Amino acid sequence: MKPTRRPRVAVWKFASCDGCQLTVLDCEDELLALAEAIEIAYFPEATRASSPGPYDVSLVEGSITTRNDAKRILKVRKQSRIVVAIGACATAGGIQALRNHADVADYTRAVYAHPEWIETLDKSTPIRNHVYVDYELRGCPIAKGQLLELVTALLAGRRPNLPVYSVCEECKRKGNPCVMVARGVPCMGPVTQAGCGALCPSFARGCYACFGPCEGANVHALDAALAKLGVGEEDRLRAFRGFNGYAEPFREAAEALNR
Amino acid sequence: MVISDSRPERSAVLDARDLGSLLEALQLRGYGPVGPTIVGDAVVLRPIAGVDELPSGVGDAQEPGSYRLAPRDDGRFFGHNLGPSSAKRFLFPPVRSLWTAIRIGPQVRIEANDDPPPKIALIGLRACDLAAIAIQDRVFGREPYVDPHYQAARENALLIAVNCSQAAATCFCASMGTGPRVGGGFDLCLTELLDAGGHRFLVEAGSEKGDQVLADLPTTVATERDRRAARAESDRAQAQIQRRLDTDGLKDVLYRNAEHPYWNTVGERCLACGNCTLVCPTCFCATVEDASDLTGDRTERTRIWDSCFNLEFSYIHGGSVRTSTAARYRQWITHKLGAWIEQFGTSGCVGCGRCIAWCPVGIDITEEAGRLRSEDRAPQPVGR
């Protein structure tokens, strides 16, 4: 049965680059159908019009990096039936979580003329560390196909198809010759969650893990394989400490390399 | 089970310069040629338009976790070994739409996707590939669980085998009794000959359809010398096979060591990435996904390749049965080399070596099975 009322969707931004929100706007071919199926009730990046909550679905981009944001996300949760964290920032803390491995005061001193004006938390953390999150979409940025899959699944009241297995499976289904095996190019695909359609290996380059760790990611086995390919310790550290560097077990792998 | 019609073997010799006539004869009969061709950095099976797309003068070097193309100076068309793709991709495609449900007002109409698969000629299948197809024939063709999609694809495919002239370091067909010489199950079988007699192919027909194609080709009579040369090619490949798998009582070794701590050590090395199962020409596991559209008026069910290395694969009510990588590797190898025999009357492994070469960390099924055998001992607990 068709819903009698279009679900009201809000799109929120926390510490992030807006790339994931742009993916929402990037659904060009589907945008009209999307606008018919849902009501975009709050989306400052796309429209000035905003109507107050409650919302059926909140898409949350960005990580929590300030005390104010830590309070704001609680309000978002209160007004939303379903909360979806979108992108590496919202699901893992993002690239700004690099500070989590260092002293944030060092950074503010190095970057800002008046570090005393900067009020920030010492860690950049994913949304799920603060509120209950119903679904997570990985990626830096998220994949358009996964976003549409999630929205259509929510509309139909079915479980979304969001695989937790490795990028390798999408890579093999596509028929890409493995860059790691056939060229010795380092690839993070075996420890990275699928969802992008094996984008990077389809263009003959290694995956750099923008979708974060897959279920059961065996980071130590991959690290050993990368070392065997001649990838130095520093580069392996960088490979694990990327957009999802604060997500386990990437964090642990990087830590072991940084010792 | 589909078996090519058996007929007394007919053979003839085709000059290598006339190989194009084979593709033309196939196309004329409505078969789209699918053959080995270079994509990226590997030889894979893809639709090809002409012989110029075959990997002429290209060989390869394979090791656990490594595959490299290597030029060869003899201009052989089939001087390469197996690449990552196999006939499975075409007979049991990685993604296939099964049916669509369309809602029109209060009605729901279900439209099965029984579009016949295209007629194709699979060129360059090796002895182990044919053995793998025979295994999948059993898996998908056994009453009462006949898979109509596989069946249709199989009926529309012509199998053109090539006898191996060389073996890769990852090959172990000899241990599995599947090669290197092609035994049967083909429509046409080519042996590439390159000696004082020139660059030519001994072409054998193994079915009525193969016979008809052979009759279209500008061949000459095959002599005893050609046949001897063909045997020499297979002998060379046979002599190059270094890898072994001792299959003697292997099922029982696997069964009685289900709790061996060895599984935990392989679980530490294995990425659970699933590559081995996806490149394996006999692995047949798939899952289905339903996807609706934004209007909710159209829903499609798709079958996609799955792997026993996925957590969700063993999900039953209450959770997944195999949570550790050790348990998943054990499942794979124990099914493949053991339980398969009880299930289908044959090992699930044909010794092609794809899982060895295409494992990103080079885990080698022959070595792992061998190590377990050498440590065959009393039961110990294993991570679940």
Ligand code: SF4
């Ligand atoms: S290229 Fe990367 S993602 Fe693809 S199979 Fe190889 S390791 Fe996996």
Ligand code: SF4
């Ligand atoms: S292949 Fe890896 S880095 Fe590239 S888009 Fe996919 S997850 Fe991101």
Ligand code: SF4
């Ligand atoms: S298990 Fe490995 S060697 Fe055996 S048929 Fe499968 S891919 Fe080939």
Ligand code: SF4
């Ligand atoms: S054996 Fe190799 S290819 Fe197979 S799942 Fe483990 S790491 Fe991946």
